[in-house]
Amino acid sequence: MSTVPEKIDVLWFLPTHGDSRYLGTSIGGRNVDLNYLKQVAQAADTLGYFGVLIPTGRSCEDSWIVASALAPLTEKLRYLVAVRPGLLSPTLAARMTATLDRISNGRLLINVVTGGDPIENKGDGIHYSHEERYEVTEEFINIYKAVLRGEDVTTKTKHFDIEDAKLLFNPVQEPHPPLYFGGSSGVGQQVAARTIDKYLSWGEPPEDVAKKVAEVRALAEAEGREVTFGIRLHVIVRETARQAWTAADELIKYVDDDTIAAAQKVFERMDSVGQSRMSKLHGGRKDKLEISPNLLAGVGLVRGGAGTALVGDPDQVKARIDEYRQIGIDTFIFSGYPHLEEAYRFGELVLPNLPLNHPVKTHRASANTGPFGETIAGDHRPPLKVSQS
Numbered sequence: 325m326s327t328v329p330e331k332i333d334v335l336w337f338l339p340t341h342g343d344s345r346y347l348g349t350s351i352g353g354r355n356v357d358l359n360y361l362k363q364v365a366q367a368a369d370t371l372g373y374f375g376v377l378i379p380t381g382r383s384c385e386d387s388w389i390v391a392s393a394l395a396p397l398t399e400k401l402r403y404l405v406a407v408r409p410g411l412l413s414p415t416l417a418a419r420m421t422a423t424l425d426r427i428s429n430g431r432l433l434i435n436v437v438t439g440g441d442p443i444e445n446k447g448d449g450i451h452y453s454h455e456e457r458y459e460v461t462e463e464f465i466n467i468y469k470a471v472l473r474g475e476d477v478t479t480k481t482k483h484f485d486i487e488d489a490k491l492l493f494n495p496v497q498e499p500h501p502p503l504y505f506g507g508s509s510g511v512g513q514q515v516a517a518r519t520i521d522k523y524l525s526w527g528e529p530p531e532d533v534a535k536k537v538a539e540v541r542a543l544a545e546a547e548g549r550e551v552t553f554g555i556r557l558h559v560i561v562r563e564t565a566r567q568a569w570t571a572a573d574e575l576i577k578y579v580d581d582d583t584i585a586a587a588q589k590v591f592e593r594m595d596s597v598g599q600s601r602m603s604k605l606h607g608g609r610k611d612k613l614e615i616s617p618n619l620l621a622g623v624g625l626v627r628g629g630a631g632t633a634l635v636g637d638p639d640q641v642k643a644r645i646d647e648y649r650q651i652g653i654d655t656f657i658f659s660g661y662p663h664l665e666e667a668y669r670f671g672e673l674v675l676p677n678l679p680l681n682h683p684v685k686t687h688r689a690s691a692n693t694g695p696f697g698e699t700i701a702g703d704h705r706p707p708l709k710v711s712q713s
Contacts, residue, residue: 327541329552329654331681332645333374335404336667337659338364338394340378340385345662348587348626349578354662356385358393364664365394368401371671372684375402377556377657379629380437382444388420395428400682404433404504404657409464410450410457415489417464418471422495430496436465436505436520438512458511459483465503465519472500504554508536509597517543517551522655527557527632528601529616534651541652554655555648558623558633561660561670565637572635575661576622579610587626618644630659638673645678654681 338361345352354360368376378387391403405424407417425432438461439445445452452460463481467489470477477489495501505516506524513536516523523540525533537553544551560575562568613622615632618640624631634641645656660666676684 327652328650329652331654331679332649333655333681334675334678335375335377335402335655335657336364336368336373337657337663338376338378338390339659339663340387340390341381341383343662343664346574346578347576347623347661348580348583351578360664361390362394362397364667365398365401367664367667367671369398371667372675372680372682373401373667373671374655374680374682375404375431375433377404377435377659378406380406380408380435381439381441382447388424391432392424392427395424395431400431402431402433403428404435406435406437407464407468408437408439409461410439410445410452411448414464414468414484415471415477415486418468418489418491419493421468421472421501422491422493425495425497425501426493430501432495432497432501434501434503435524436461436503438507454509455511458507458509458515462515462519465515469500469503469519474499506556507597508601512597513540513543516540517549518547520551522552522554524554524556524655524657526601526630527555527619527634529619530647530651532601533648533653537652552655553651553653554657555653556630556657557659558630559641559658559660559666559670559674560620560633560635561638561641561666561673563637563673565640568635568637568640572620572622572633576610576625579622579625584610584625587628591628633660638677641670641674642677645674649679 339356340361342356343354343360365376378390380387387405391405395403407421421432421434438457439450460483463483467477467479467484467486471489471491472495474491474494477486479486502522503520504522504524505520506526507513507516508525517540525536533555540551560568560572562571610622610625613620615621618634618636620633620635621631623633634644636644648656658670660670
């Protein structure tokens with residue numbers, strides 16, 4: 325079987341922790357409520373994105389409640405929602421999963437999040453070490469998957485004691501919704517190889533992502549399993565490269581040294597290998613942020629988690645996406661600022677020209693129908709021209 329996927333899935337992002345035109349400042353901040361999230365989700369649904377990622381953590385609205393609120397308001401859009409081993413039991417998580425998969429008619433995807441911030445973990449009553457968290461994660465996933473498969477589960481592990489667990493209402497997707505997972509440490513990669521369906525990486529340069537893909541693929545093959553691969557990136561796309569890089573400069577124009585230092589201090593307390601790798605890409609400096617062609621590390625100066633963005637015109641962004649596809653990436657999870665507008669920019673300039681598993685509906689332009697300004701002199705439509713990039 326070829327390791328280069330012919331087709332890809334592209335997801336967008338729901339900014340449940342807030343949205344803005346600029347990073348590192350309240351200037352340009354946008355109130356994120358249900359109405360705004362509905363706009364972003366419905367735009368993603370209409371534009372043809374495969375799904376949306378909903379983040380998790382104390383800085384965000386709860387992903388399960390948000391997905392439950394938005395699923396009935398969309399038609400095809402899938403929701404990538406987090407389960408948190410250690411925060412709830414695997415059997416309760418299985419019931420929640422089955423229910424949301426059923427009420428969304430099979431549009432649920434699961435993101436298994438171990439958590440890499442010791443301070444936040446303690447606030448949730450979790451006092452495990454890094455290694456112990458991954459022990460809990462693997463035990464959790466094994467029980468969770470078995471219950472979702474319809475098995476009666478009785479098991480006693482180091483961290484769980486389960487007696488006669490069962491599921492009365494099965495999920496729509498068999499044997500269960502797909503499991504996504506990101507973990508850059510050695511133990512994280514081993515858990516991924518043994519348990520999950522899709523391994524996620526944050527947006528590192530292609531050569532670094534290729535190394536991770538090869539490592540996880542080899543670990544999975546040693547377990548007699550196959551794992552597919554996804555990547556999490558921001559995107560800044562405009563009709564010309566100059567416009568894109570101007571927008572990238574605008575995004576971080578209020579980010580000063582003090583703001584960077586404060587953010588990096590928070591990131592340093594984390595024991596997440598992935599976060600450490602993100603921080604090393606920029607080193608806390610604004611002078612060398614293009615770390616690979618069209619790959620900007622500036623978002624990570626102040627934002628935790630995914631900290632890189634693809635920047636360029638539609639052809640450049642498409643070319644970079646194809647580089648990652650050649651590595652073996654078949655799933656791309658994008659975001660951009662503000663998320664509503666950038667969903668449209670990427671959805672109109674790039675998405676229809678990608679080799680998608682989920683075809684995007686294309687229509688001849690019908691917006692120029694007047695009577696005031698959309699048509700020329702109120703009499704005829706302008707000719708359709710291909711935009712120059």
